[in-house]
Amino acid sequence: MDDIIREGNPTLREIAADVEFPLSDENIILGEKMLNFLRNSQDEVTAEKMGLRAGVGIAAPQLDISRKIIAVLVPNAEEIEENEKGEEVVIPPKEAYSLATVMYNPRVVSHSVQDAALAEGEGCLSVDRDIPGYVIRHARATIEYFDKEGNKKKIKLKGYNAIVVQHEIDHINGIMFFDRINPKNPFATTEGMLLLD
Numbered sequence: 386m387d388d389i390i391r392e393g394n395p396t397l398r399e400i401a402a403d404v405e406f407p408l409s410d411e412n413i414i415l416g417e418k419m420l421n422f423l424r425n426s427q428d429e430v431t432a433e434k435m436g437l438r439a440g441v442g443i444a445a446p447q448l449d450i451s452r453k454i455i456a457v458l459v460p461n462a463e464e465i466e467e468n469e470k471g472e473e474v475v476i477p478p479k480e481a482y483s484l485a486t487v488m489y490n491p492r493v494v495s496h497s498v499q500d501a502a503l504a505e506g507e508g509c510l511s512v513d514r515d516i517p518g519y520v521i522r523h524a525r526a527t528i529e530y531f532d533k534e535g536n537k538k539k540i541k542l543k544g545y546n547a548i549v550v551q552h553e554i555d556h557i558n559g560i561m562f563f564d565r566i567n568p569k570n571p572f573a574t575t576e577g578m579l580l581l582d
């Protein structure tokens with residue numbers, strides 16, 4: 386999985402192919418490998434050993450495979466509380482992840498008029514440079530996709546989950562995050578835009 390291709394590789398600018406159903410074993414295994422890559426990258430010990438940046442999402446084109454497959458793994462934050470002795474106590478989240486899935490042929494079927502952007506801007510596993518600016522995305526988006534059993538799913542996303550999934554769906558359509566930064570004023574905001582921190 387360390388063979389993540391970098392910007393400049395034409396595959397990142399292609400519109401990837403829809404996957405066929407029933408899924409081939411190859412496409413099922415590929416999805417599992419992508420999700421495992423994200424798990425490994427979020428495990429400090431493994432990430433340190435493999436020199437990985439903690440990933441929350443990845444798209445098949447980033448592995449030089451031009452197919453409409455994405456994997457997302459968004460961790461829920463743990464709570465830090467103080468006990469009666471004033472000691473900090475770490476409370477693990479009820480659910481480890483707010484999103485943990487492989488999506489086949491995902492697409493945005495509807496979205497809010499309102500935009501949103503991460504206040505910190507975005508990066509990308511395929512981009513080895515910092516590109517400042519607000520990446521203008523939909524604040525809320527309804528996503529249709531197929532799961533590995535071939536079931537059609539429809540989910541409504543908002544907040545950070547909406548950002549991650551839009552970032553990955555962009556990859557299977559040949560769009561990079563910096564395409565969505567205002568070239569004249571990278572920190573320009575649109576009417577009513579949400580800034581997520």
Ligand SMILES: CC(C)(C)[C@H](NC(=O)Nc1cc(F)cc(F)c1)C(=O)N(CC(=O)NO)CC1CCCC1
Pocket residue numbers: 427438439440441442443444447460507508509510511548549552553556
């Ligand atoms: C580019 C990189 C910095 C590695 C980014 N990671 C990331 O956001 N890590 C992260 C954030 C958390 F909130 C909690 C956590 F556990 C880890 C990322 O994976 N991506 C995915 C990517 O490049 N997919 O192609 C970029 C993000 C920018 C906005 C959405 C995804």
Ligand SMILES: [Zn+2]
Pocket residue numbers: 508509510511552556
């Ligand atoms: Zn990316």
